Amino acid sequence: MHNFSLLHDDIMDGDTERRHRPTAWTVYGVGAAILAGDALLMLAQDLLLEGPAPQGLWASRCLSAAVQRLIAGQGADLAFERRDDVTLDECTQMAGDKTAALMACACSIGAIYVGAPATLAMGLAGFGAHVGLAFQLTDDLLGIWGAPEVTGKPVMSDLRARKKSLPVVAALTSGTEPGRELAALLATPRALTEDELARGARLVAAAGGRAWAEAEADAALALAGTCLAEAGMPEDVRAEFAHIAEFITARQW
Amino acid sequence: MHNFSLLHDDIMDGDTERRHRPTAWTVYGVGAAILAGDALLMLAQDLLLEGPAPQGLWASRCLSAAVQRLIAGQGADLAFERRDDVTLDECTQMAGDKTAALMACACSIGAIYVGAPATLAMGLAGFGAHVGLAFQLTDDLLGIWGAPEVTGKPVMSDLRARKKSLPVVAALTSGTEPGRELAALLATPRALTEDELARGARLVAAAGGRAWAEAEADAALALAGTCLAEAGMPEDVRAEFAHIAEFITARQW
Numbered sequence: 001m002h003n004f005s006l007l008h009d010d011i012m013d014g015d016t017e018r019r020h021r022p023t024a025w026t027v028y029g030v031g032a033a034i035l036a037g038d039a040l041l042m043l044a045q046d047l048l049l050e051g052p053a054p055q056g057l058w059a060s061r062c063l064s065a066a067v068q069r070l071i072a073g074q075g076a077d078l079a080f081e082r083r084d085d086v087t088l089d090e091c092t093q094m095a096g097d098k099t100a101a102l103m104a105c106a107c108s109i110g111a112i113y114v115g116a117p118a119t120l121a122m123g124l125a126g127f128g129a130h131v132g133l134a135f136q137l138t139d140d141l142l143g144i145w146g147a148p149e150v151t152g153k154p155v156m157s158d159l160r161a162r163k164k165s166l167p168v169v170a171a172l173t174s175g176t177e178p179g180r181e182l183a184a185l186l187a188t189p190r191a192l193t194e195d196e197l198a199r200g201a202r203l204v205a206a207a208g209g210r211a212w213a214e215a216e217a218d219a220a221l222a223l224a225g226t227c228l229a230e231a232g233m234p235e236d237v238r239a240e241f242a243h244i245a246e247f248i249t250a251r252q253w
Numbered sequence: 254m255h256n257f258s259l260l261h262d263d264i265m266d267g268d269t270e271r272r273h274r275p276t277a278w279t280v281y282g283v284g285a286a287i288l289a290g291d292a293l294l295m296l297a298q299d300l301l302l303e304g305p306a307p308q309g310l311w312a313s314r315c316l317s318a319a320v321q322r323l324i325a326g327q328g329a330d331l332a333f334e335r336r337d338d339v340t341l342d343e344c345t346q347m348a349g350d351k352t353a354a355l356m357a358c359a360c361s362i363g364a365i366y367v368g369a370p371a372t373l374a375m376g377l378a379g380f381g382a383h384v385g386l387a388f389q390l391t392d393d394l395l396g397i398w399g400a401p402e403v404t405g406k407p408v409m410s411d412l413r414a415r416k417k418s419l420p421v422v423a424a425l426t427s428g429t430e431p432g433r434e435l436a437a438l439l440a441t442p443r444a445l446t447e448d449e450l451a452r453g454a455r456l457v458a459a460a461g462g463r464a465w466a467e468a469e470a471d472a473a474l475a476l477a478g479t480c481l482a483e484a485g486m487p488e489d490v491r492a493e494f495a496h497i498a499e500f501i502t503a504r505q506w
Contacts, residue, residue, distance in 0.1 A: 039321065
């Protein structure tokens with residue numbers, strides 16, 4: 001399911017590269033990439049419904065609920081591009097829909113499919129939701145301060161595209177002087193220069209956007225750990241999940 | 254489900270108008286149109302799975318099987334654009350996947366969902382498949398000879414776009430002199446003039462492509478009627494279905 005959304009996501013964002021590899025639409029064309037995304041989504045649903053009843057059906061509905069939230073989040077993300085009054089609450093809600101719902105589903109759908117106890121499935125879903133939010137916050141931080149050789153994207157790519165990412169919205173809504181300067185900078189009616197981008201990044205930090213996002217990511221990661229601890233799983237399995245969470249939220253500047 | 258595929262289909266084909274109305278992507282943007290298609294597909298599946306067991310699950314799998322064939326057909330259609338050796342068999346198979354599978358599902362999914370007898374559900378699926386093929390043949394004929402005020406597309410739009418539609422492929426593979434002339438015309442490495450388009454249409458007819466498509470459409474419509482007669486439904490309901498079939502395959506030049 002991640003692949004389905006990525007295929008469509010890359011087209012919407014016009015991304016030509018992901019994880020250092022050319023995106024599908026640049027290689028096979030937009031039409032084929034849309035179709036491949038549709039096909040993966042339908043195949044995933046069909047595969048789940050082929051499974052044992054009633055768990056296959058539960059897993060299928062878990063997936064479709066997650067995809068519906070993913071779509072709502074992606075739609076909000078697109079709409080935000082044309083708005084300059086996005087609140088931090090709206091932005092966090094969007095990240096919860098776009099990323100956290102998908103991760104919650106990915107982490108719990110296996111347990112649901114095999115009919116694991118509700119405590120375990122719910123614990124894994126909670127873990128995934130919190131890790132998803134921590135991941136989005138980290139990804140947004142890397143979108144400004146990440147090294148291109150790590151992110152596979154140009155330096156300060158999110159600022160360049162004037163994305164309403166979480167640290168940026170936190171800065172813009174901070175009510176601080178650097179926040180107001182950032183708003184003025186992002187309203188410049190032409191492409192920003194490298195110097196202006198560097199100043200933008202400094203303003204996000206000065207307005208508290210960077211520290212806020214880092215603290216939120218840490219808090220989300222801690223909550224993820226709590227969910228995991230309460231899910232009732234063997235210690236070695238728990239350690240593996242915890243390792244994955246740390247890996248995907250590691251900040252490599 | 255028709256709406257989901259149309260939303261993505263319009264983007265792939267670059268169609269700016271459908272049924273005299275602007276297409277979604279031209280009004281809301283490509284990103285929003287892709288998302289809306291994804292959302293409709295997931296909502297349809299979810300709605301079916303909410304229904305009574307096990308029929309809701311049967312209906313859901315009927316839909317996903319149809320969408321998978323639809324995607325295979327759409328993919329073949331895209332691939333054909335870059336090939337000049339498409340056989341009539343391949344083209345008919347593509348139409349069966351792209352249009353007939355969807356219509357078969359649309360006609361039978363209601364019966365499946367309410368747990369109707371297999372004879373009725375299978376009869377309706379057969380009816381839909383044959384009507385779907387008749388519709389595609391008719392649509393392809395209208396794509397060359399249809400009046401713009403009826404089709405909502407420019408005159409000879411399919412020839413203009415050099416689409417490998419069924420009558421065109423029938424003409425190209427006819428082994429006739431007009432068929433060879435048509436192939437040469439379609440290989441012209443520039444946009445065709447209005448005179449050349451008119452000549453192309455005459456060549457399709459002279460090579461037998463038009464008569465073949467008309468005869469195939471009539472045969473498919475007759476088979477659809479047979480399926481309906483064998484489905485075991487009240488006469489007034491059967492008459493309504495037959496009326497729909499005639500309506501959507503009427504040739505308005």
